[in-house]
Amino acid sequence: MIPSSLLPLMLIALAVSSIIGYKVISAVPSLLHTPLMSGMNALSGITVLGSLAVFVTASSAVKPLAAVAVVMAMINVVGGFWVTERMLRMFQQKGKGGEMKAGKKIPWS
Amino acid sequence: MVGIVLAVLFIIGFVAGIRLMQSPRTALWGNRLGALSMAMAIVYTLWELDALAHYPAWLALALGGFSGFFLGRGVKMIHMPQTVALLNGLGGGASALVAGSAVSLLDLGTTPSIYLLTASLALGVGSMTLSGSMVASLKLQGWVFQRPVHWHFHNTVLTGMIAGGAFLILASMFFPVLIAFLLIVMIFFAYGIVMAVRIGGADMPVIISLLNALSGVAASISGLAVGNTLLVAVGALVGVAGLILTRIMCKAMNRSLSEVLAGLKPEEKSSTTGNFKVNKKEHVEEDRLAAGEADKAPDYTQFMQEAQRIVIVPGYGMAVAQAQAQVKDLADMLEAKGKDVKFAIHPVAGRMPGHMNVLLAEVGIDYEKLMDIDTANPQFKKTDLVIVVGACDVINPAAHAAEGTPIYGMPILEVEAAKHIIICNLDEKPGYSGVENTLYKKDNVIPMWGNAAETIPLIKESLS
Numbered sequence: 001m002i003p004s005s006l007l008p009l010m011l012i013a014l015a016v017s018s019i020i021g022y023k024v025i026s027a028v029p030s031l032l033h034t035p036l037m038s039g040m041n042a043l044s045g046i047t048v049l050g051s052l053a054v055f056v057t058a059s060s061a062v063k064p065l066a067a068v069a070v071v072m073a074m075i076n077v078v079g080g081f082w083v084t085e086r087m088l089r090m091f092q093q094k095g096k097g098g099e100m101k102a103g104k105k106i107p108w109s
Numbered sequence: 110m111v112g113i114v115l116a117v118l119f120i121i122g123f124v125a126g127i128r129l130m131q132s133p134r135t136a137l138w139g140n141r142l143g144a145l146s147m148a149m150a151i152v153y154t155l156w157e158l159d160a161l162a163h164y165p166a167w168l169a170l171a172l173g174g175f176s177g178f179f180l181g182r183g184v185k186m187i188h189m190p191q192t193v194a195l196l197n198g199l200g201g202g203a204s205a206l207v208a209g210s211a212v213s214l215l216d217l218g219t220t221p222s223i224y225l226l227t228a229s230l231a232l233g234v235g236s237m238t239l240s241g242s243m244v245a246s247l248k249l250q251g252w253v254f255q256r257p258v259h260w261h262f263h264n265t266v267l268t269g270m271i272a273g274g275a276f277l278i279l280a281s282m283f284f285p286v287l288i289a290f291l292l293i294v295m296i297f298f299a300y301g302i303v304m305a306v307r308i309g310g311a312d313m314p315v316i317i318s319l320l321n322a323l324s325g326v327a328a329s330i331s332g333l334a335v336g337n338t339l340l341v342a343v344g345a346l347v348g349v350a351g352l353i354l355t356r357i358m359c360k361a362m363n364r365s366l367s368e369v370l371a372g373l374k375p376e377e378k379s380s381t382t383g384n385f386k387v388n389k390k391e392h393v394e395e396d397r398l399a400a401g402e403a404d405k406a407p408d409y410t411q412f413m414q415e416a417q418r419i420v421i422v423p424g425y426g427m428a429v430a431q432a433q434a435q436v437k438d439l440a441d442m443l444e445a446k447g448k449d450v451k452f453a454i455h456p457v458a459g460r461m462p463g464h465m466n467v468l469l470a471e472v473g474i475d476y477e478k479l480m481d482i483d484t485a486n487p488q489f490k491k492t493d494l495v496i497v498v499g500a501c502d503v504i505n506p507a508a509h510a511a512e513g514t515p516i517y518g519m520p521i522l523e524v525e526a527a528k529h530i531i532i533c534n535l536d537e538k539p540g541y542s543g544v545e546n547t548l549y550k551k552d553n554v555i556p557m558w559g560n561a562a563e564t565i566p567l568i569k570e571s572l573s
Contacts, residue, residue, distance in 0.1 A: 004221070006338070007223065009113075009338060010332065010333055010338050010341045013338045013341050013342040013345075014329060014342065014345050016342075017120060017124075017341075017345045018346075018348075021127070021346040021349040021350065022349050022353070024127050024128050024131075025346075025349060025350045025353055026353055028127070028131050029131070029132075029133075029481070030357070030456055030462070030463055030481050031133060031466045031476060032130055032131075032463060032466075033354060033461075033462035033466075034461060034463035034464055034466065034467045035130070036130055036350060036354075036462075037317075037318070037321055037350070037351075037354065037461065038192070038193055038196070039127070039139075039143060040321055040346075040350045040351065041196035041197065041200060041321070041324075042144070042147065043123060043143065043325075043347050044196075044197070044200035044204075044324045044325050044327075044328050044344065044347045045200060045203070046147070046150070046328055046339060046340055046344065047200065047204045047328045047340060047344075048170075048173075049151065049154045049337055049339055049340060050204075050211075050331055050335045050337050050340050051206065051210075052151070052154050052155065052166060052170075053154065053158060053335065054210045054211060054335070055166055055169065056160040057214075059214075062210045062213050062214060065206055065209060065210040065213075066206070066207075067169045069202075069207050070166070070169035070203075071169055071172050071173035071176070072173065072200075072203040072206070073173065073203040074169070074172070074174050074176075075176045075177040075196070076177065077173075077174070077177060078174045078177030078178050078181065079177030079181040079192075079196055080181070080196055081143065081144040081147070081181075082177065082178055082180075082181030082182060083181045083184060083189070083192060085137070085141070085144075086181070087186070087189075087467055088133075088136045088137040088140055089137060090470040090473075091133045091136065092134075092137055
């Protein structure tokens with residue numbers, strides 16, 4: 001059971017992080033908007049915390065649901081951070097050539 | 110108390126990570142700080158649950174982690190939009206599952222209605238994010254109908270679904286029965302599909318950004334439902350980021366969010382078109398052939414040699430033609446001759462925000478040569494030569510002049526101010542907006558119709 005004192009705290013957290021988030025995120029240049037978005041994918045995997053809590057405490061009937069949630073959220077976390085890492089590395093190596101070299105074809109599925 | 114302090118610390122970690130993303134020099138460390146905060150939050154959660162030795166939990170974490178790793182390792186930059194769409198969907202789905210399993214744990218009769226409300230909202234938003242993202246992802250991958258699908262009853266169905274869904278969410282507060290929650294999931298899941306099928310092509314950046322926001326909102330609301338402050342705060346960060354990007358994309362395309370969501374193709378907007386033709390994209394095979402005849406020997410070699418300041422304008426057409434590496438070669442050759450080469454990038458060049466920058470970075474083009482629209486526009490007056498590669502609407506001067514057309518008022522790259530312009534587009538058909546490009550008729554424009562992967566090498570040859 002969720003303690004009723006938690007609700008105001010959560011609403012304050014919602015408001016504060018929306019405001020701070022707005023300030024910080026607005027200043028990210030359009031150059032980095034794709035890595036920003038994939039990084040946000042990783043952050044939306046924060047639901048893994050909620051799904052872990054349910055998974056550990058739940059009865060066996062609900063466990064599978066929560067397990068699927070853990071897996072999905074974890075794909076988000078690792079997949080999101082990893083593609084972001086790859087993209088930002090390309091932005092770091094100045095002029096040395098990115099992941100793709102001239103003449104190499106992209107498999108176009 | 111320890112929990113609150115740590116939660117605040119983790120949130121500071123995430124925010125500081127985003128703060129570092131404000132510069133390409135520090136962004137990599139920002140991302141790593143975010144990943145570290147996430148890892149610590151997961152370990153702390155397990156510790157708090159007294160489940161550090163709960164091996165099924167670690168198994169699920171590892172399964173998801175490895176899948177995510179292989180997904181992230183293999184994906185090509187050109188496929189980033191569908192990857193992000195897929196991840197948006199998984200995030201939404203996970204939030205819906207958390208809310209759903211939390212509902213099934215609650216003693217529905219005695220739970221305060223505020224938690225029932227947040228749980229059903231999280232179920233709804235999460236399901237809709239999941240199904241909408243799957244459709245968007247499949248469309249971008251080209252596995253299902255890429256063209257917008259319109260049904261006669263589309264709006265009626267969507268309105269009906271929203272009304273029904275809202276009614277059920279309210280009803281579930283007073284009659285918290287399992288069937289109500291199941292119906293909410295089904296209705297919003299269907300809503301996501303019906304909404305996403307009629308969005309396509311150049312509108313994709315908007316819908317991806319919006320789904321990104323929704324995945325954050327779903328996480329945040331599910332945090333309210335299960336009483337997890339960290340979920341609430343971090344979900345809000347994601348939601349805000351998605352909304353900011355949605356707004357930027359809408360502005361850059363000169364379209365309102367409701368127009369995009371209503372699936373109004375630009376040419377269907379009430380247009381009091383004056384003397385500007387609004388063409389449909391079909392047919393034109395003959396036009397292409399005719400155009401092919403006309404451009405046999407464009408004489409660009411001379412001013413190409415003379416040009417000192419060169420700006421390349423890439424559009425999504427360049428990516429479709431897979432001409433990025435050719436463009437990079439061309440830029441290298443021009444630079445080797447002592448010329449100043451820059452790239453001008455429109456916010457909607459690509460299929461998601463910032464996509465073009467990533468595609469250029471992938472072939473090793475230095476980010477310091479990439480200019481955004483505000484930096485680029487004052488430069489064109491001083492530019493000797495502009496090379497457009499696969500971009501149409503974003504350079505169309507009709508956006509300034511053609512009142513009543515869909516692109517009127519849209520911010521464009523003002524390439525017409527440059528001395529000479531070479532256009533390497535596939536053909537002279539109008540772009541997504543359907544508005545004829547008035548730039549093509551200007552005297553200082555040399556069109557080279559055809560696949561950019563073939564026309565760019567021609568330019569390279571003329572240089573050597």
